[in-house]
Amino acid sequence: LTNITLTDFLSNIKANYTISKARQFNFTAYIPEYDSYVTQTGYLADFQPNMYWAYDNHIMYDPIRFAIVGGVKSD
Numbered sequence: 411l412t413n414i415t416l417t418d419f420l421s422n423i424k425a426n427y428t429i430s431k432a433r434q435f436n437f438t439a440y441i442p443e444y445d446s447y448v449t450q451t452g453y454l455a456d457f458q459p460n461m462y463w464a465y466d467n468h469i470m471y472d473p474i475r476f477a478i479v480g481g482v483k484s485d
Contacts, residue, residue: 413469416459423454437478452478 433454455477
């Protein structure tokens with residue numbers, strides 16, 4: 411994962427925030443309990459990217475795990 415790829419990925423996520431300070435957004439996920447896809451409100455949990463190496467302006471990161479907290483049914 412390069413710094414450029416991570417920056418692009420996070421920019422796409424930020425563009426979909428409904429409340430940016432809370433890192434809140436709407437997403438659709440399959441919920442086995444309902445046996446259906448449900449649109450929900452969730453929050454991007456804190457994450458800590460670990461730098462694998464850096465040279466000049468090139469940064470590489472170890473794999474990053476992103477988590478969504480919440481998942482309040484909104485429909």
